[in-house]
Amino acid sequence: MTHPNSPRGTQGVAPAATYGIMAEFETPAQIMEAAKKVHAAGYRFWDCHTPFAVHGLDKAMGIKRTILPFLVLGAGATGATLGFTLQAFTNATGTSIWALVWVTGYPFLVSGKPLMSVPAWVPVIFELTILLSALSAAGLMLLLNGLPRLSHPLLANNRFRRATDDRFFIVIEARDPKFLRSKTEAFLKSLNAKSIEVVEDR
Amino acid sequence: MSATMACNPDLSDHSVLGDARLTRVSRTAYVIGWIALLVGCFEAWKQPDAHGFAMIWLQNSIFILTLALGAFFFTLIQHITAAGWGVAVRRVAEAQAANLQWLWVLFLVPMFWLVATNHSWEGRGHGLALVWPWADLSHLTAESPAEGAVVSAKSAYLNPTFFLIRATIYFVFWGLASRWFLQASRAQDQTGDPAISKRMRFMAAPALILFALTSTFAAFDWIMSLSPAWFSTMFGIYFFAGLCASGFSAIAIACLRLQSLGYLRGVINSEHYQDLGKMIWAFGIVFWAYIAFSQYMLIWYGNLPEETVWFIARQVGDWSMVSVALILGHFAIPFLFFVSRWTKRWRTTLLVGALWMIAFAWIDIYWLVMPVVPHDVATFTTYDQLAHAYQATSTGLSNPVNYLICAGFLGLFIGSATGRLARGAVLCRRDPRLEESLRFENI
Numbered sequence: 001m002t003h004p005n006s007p008r009g010t011q012g013v014a015p016a017a018t019y020g021i022m023a024e025f026e027t028p029a030q031i032m033e034a035a036k037k038v039h040a041a042g043y044r045f046w047d048c049h050t051p052f053a054v055h056g057l058d059k060a061m062g063i064k065r066t067i068l069p070f071l072v073l074g075a076g077a078t079g080a081t082l083g084f085t086l087q088a089f090t091n092a093t094g095t096s097i098w099a100l101v102w103v104t105g106y107p108f109l110v111s112g113k114p115l116m117s118v119p120a121w122v123p124v125i126f127e128l129t130i131l132l133s134a135l136s137a138a139g140l141m142l143l144l145n146g147l148p149r150l151s152h153p154l155l156a157n158n159r160f161r162r163a164t165d166d167r168f169f170i171v172i173e174a175r176d177p178k179f180l181r182s183k184t185e186a187f188l189k190s191l192n193a194k195s196i197e198v199v200e201d202r
Numbered sequence: 203m204s205a206t207m208a209c210n211p212d213l214s215d216h217s218v219l220g221d222a223r224l225t226r227v228s229r230t231a232y233v234i235g236w237i238a239l240l241v242g243c244f245e246a247w248k249q250p251d252a253h254g255f256a257m258i259w260l261q262n263s264i265f266i267l268t269l270a271l272g273a274f275f276f277t278l279i280q281h282i283t284a285a286g287w288g289v290a291v292r293r294v295a296e297a298q299a300a301n302l303q304w305l306w307v308l309f310l311v312p313m314f315w316l317v318a319t320n321h322s323w324e325g326r327g328h329g330l331a332l333v334w335p336w337a338d339l340s341h342l343t344a345e346s347p348a349e350g351a352v353v354s355a356k357s358a359y360l361n362p363t364f365f366l367i368r369a370t371i372y373f374v375f376w377g378l379a380s381r382w383f384l385q386a387s388r389a390q391d392q393t394g395d396p397a398i399s400k401r402m403r404f405m406a407a408p409a410l411i412l413f414a415l416t417s418t419f420a421a422f423d424w425i426m427s428l429s430p431a432w433f434s435t436m437f438g439i440y441f442f443a444g445l446c447a448s449g450f451s452a453i454a455i456a457c458l459r460l461q462s463l464g465y466l467r468g469v470i471n472s473e474h475y476q477d478l479g480k481m482i483w484a485f486g487i488v489f490w491a492y493i494a495f496s497q498y499m500l501i502w503y504g505n506l507p508e509e510t511v512w513f514i515a516r517q518v519g520d521w522s523m524v525s526v527a528l529i530l531g532h533f534a535i536p537f538l539f540f541v542s543r544w545t546k547r548w549r550t551t552l553l554v555g556a557l558w559m560i561a562f563a564w565i566d567i568y569w570l571v572m573p574v575v576p577h578d579v580a581t582f583t584t585y586d587q588l589a590h591a592y593q594a595t596s597t598g599l600s601n602p603v604n605y606l607i608c609a610g611f612l613g614l615f616i617g618s619a620t621g622r623l624a625r626g627a628v629l630c631r632r633d634p635r636l637e638e639s640l641r642f643e644n645i
Contacts, residue, residue, distance in 0.1 A: 055643040069543075111505060119499050 019153035019201035020046075020173040021184050022160065023193035028054045031168035034191040035060040038170060041187060045176040049160070049169040068144060072137045079132030083125035092116045153201050160199075171199065211640045212467040218631050223463045224624035228617045235613015242606030249603065256315050256333045258603050261571040263308040264424060265448070265564050266611045268441075271417055272449010274299035274380050275442075276481070278413060281383075281399075281406035286638035287477055290470050293630050294456045296384045297622045298449075301615055302376040306369075308611065309424075313369065316362055336360040336430035346577040352431040352508070360427055368423055372416045379409050384622075387630055394632035417442055425567075429575045432512040436497040441570075443493050447486025447532070448563035451556035454478045456619070458553050465628050472547035473642050479546025479555070486559055487540065491533040507580065514588060515575040519595025524569050532562040564608065572598060 025031040028050070035048055039062040048057055089095065090105040092115040097103060107115050142148060154160045154171065163169050170193075172184055181198070188196050246255040273295040280288045280295070312333045335342050336353050343350025353360065383402060390398040418438025426437045434440075457470050457478070501509045516525050536559060545551040582588040598604070630636060 053645065055641070073541075111503075119495075119502050122495060122499065 017201045018174045018181065019199045020171050020176075020179070021181070021188060022154070022157070022169055022171045022197050022199050023188040023191060024159065024162075024195045024197075025168040025170070026166075026194055028057075028168065030192065031170060032057060032060050034170055034193070037191055038172065041178070043172055043176050043178055045173040045179075047171055047173075049154070049163040049171065051164055051166060051168070054168075066144065068137065068140055071140050072133050075136035075140075076129045076133040079128040079130070080125050082132070083128035084121065086128075087121045087124060088116070091121075153199055157197070157199055159195070159197060167194075174201070211469045213469070213629075213631065217465055217467050217469065218627050218629040220624035220626055220628055222624075223465075224620050224628075227459075227463070228620035228624055231613045231620060232617035233613075235610050235615075235617055237610075238606050238613060239610025242603050242610055245606060246603045249601075253332065254598065254601075255603065256312055257572060258601070258607055259308075260312040260333055260424070261568055262604070262607045262611050263305070263312070264571065265567045265608065266308065266615050267302075267305055267420075268445035268448045268563065268567065269452045269560075269615060270299055270301045270305055270380070270449070271376070271413075272445045272447075273453055274302060274376065274383075274449075275410075275413060275446065276450060276453060277380075277383055278406045278410050281402045282410060284403055284635075286635045287474065287642040289630050289633045289635045289639035290466070290474050290642075291453060291457050291478065292633075293387065293628055294460065294623070295453050296380075296387055297628075298452060298456065298619045299380040300384045300622055301618050302373070302380040304377075304618065306373040306377070309369065309373075312424075313366065316365070334360075334365075334427055334430070336427055337362055337365075342430075348580060349431045349577065356430065360430060365423060368419060372420050375412055375416055379412070383409075387633075388626055390630065391627050391632055394634070396634045399634055414442075417445065425570050428571060429512055429515075431508060432575065434497055434501070434509070434512075436493060436500075440490075440493045440497055443485060443490035444563055444566050447482065447490055447559050447566075450478060450482045450486055451559040451563070454482065454552055454556045455560070458549055458556075460623075460628055469629060469640065472549075473644050474639075475549065475552050476543065476546040476644055477642075479540055479552055482556065482559060483537070483540040483546070486563070487533060487536050491537070494528075494533075511575050511579045514579065514585065515573040516569060518589050518592035520597045520599075521569075521573050521595060524565065524597055524599070528562065528566060528569055531558070532566055536562075568597075568599070568604075 023034065025034060031048060031050065032054065035057060038046055039060065048054075048061060050057070092107060093105060095103055109115070110117075110120075113120065154163075159167075160169060170188070170191075172179060172188070174181075178184075185196055185198075246258070249255070276288075276295045277292060277299055279285070280292050315333050316337050332338055332341070336356070339350060339354055339357065342353060358364075382405070386398055386402050386405075389395075418441070421438045421441035425441065426432070426434070454475065457466070457475070460466055461470060498513065501513060515521065536555060539545055539551075539558075540555055545555060576588070576592060579588065582591065633639075
């Protein structure tokens, strides 16, 4: 099955590899039911595409919770440590590099406070904690989602455009170990999908 | 939009209408409260320290006030943000806030001391019995001329007449506003009219402004003026952060208790508890620590004697232990405890955390109200000398009167709020956003 709009669908060009099979649903309730069955069937490389957040879909799909919070916690702890050591080094101490070179900071007395004045450092420690947490939360979220990427096979599909409007899609990818074109197609049909379509990888 | 729901909310009368189960709790709370209060007063009678008793009374009154003000603030932000999730728990907060209608009675005792020492009891060795030192300038000046001079410059604000007028304004506003929001919400139980929701949202804006002003100035008047020469512009917001810790925790505990009595089955679920936990964590733990540290750091950095004395009074003798306990118990430990998702969602851990926060909110108020700034603080040249001279300073935390009066007030507070719930619905059952709240899920 070649997509009608596909430029490679012309004569003389090898047919494109299959990205996966896409099933279209009309309501959140339908995709919720279907997602449960796809999960139960043991597929691993598949996803749901909906015009808005469907609460409970993650659970129906059997998606594990993200590890992002723990990564952000680590980034925050790194920021706090960095903020403390930076100030401790520059304000209060020096260090020797491999016992050869003595590197000193810039000990500077302010209003008779001790050099090691932790309360004064808290704002910098706090800000670095927030900075690294926020940046890593945003950046790692993108990375964990496989973003940024310039194109996606689904975006070339005309029918898929309605995923941003009023249709709900389940796509099972061809790289899934359980993927077998005829079987998967029959399986998706059994889920009462409105339409089934093979998506090419371009 | 979810097609499946984790649980089926029970909206039958047995689940949402207050009845004998709540009346029984209310009566038990009243009985325990009155007994504790009477025993507390009897214990205090045996201790000849009238001033100490007045301070204990004031401290516990303020603590109880924070429970109601926290719930009042919770109600207001629910309305102004048009929040959907909180409808399931809002009635609990409204009933708790409505205690503001009678809490002024508790403040009559310290206020009576104020009036009595200044008028009818003049010249009866009243110095000991004074709650707010600025009320007797001559006595204050005799003890510390420098402090007396500073305080006399503030007498246009800090004088008994204006003080009592302000207190009246605060309580009139709190009482009327909390009553209005409860009654409007109850009227909606009957009619289900969405216009009532709009009216409450409209009224929430001026009410929040007035809430900010009254709670700030109440903190200035009743707590900060206990050390009348000292000042901190951040004090009001510190009090506000503290009242969020105790008020929101009390809402969470009340919801848990209602469910254990068989109310609101499936109506409040772990999604709502997680959000209540988030509110406690954000306002009562993180924001509290942020403000507490900001206030401390500015004063520590500026290092001006008239400002640092307030913290020095909290760093001598046993008070230093209380200060450290607050940093750990009001911030570090609950911060780590409530940072996780499941501690907020699982009822047992939420209950433990909320009770913990209420306990430390009480200690926080105690730490604000009880320490006395030494009058001779200016005569020491170093902190070490001062700390040595006052190393035996006791916190008074071992005095059972503290806990008896606290239990007494808590009993009256719970009895009144529960009785109010028993007379009506425990859920805003016809709020237009109830459905949204029942289906609410954290992403």
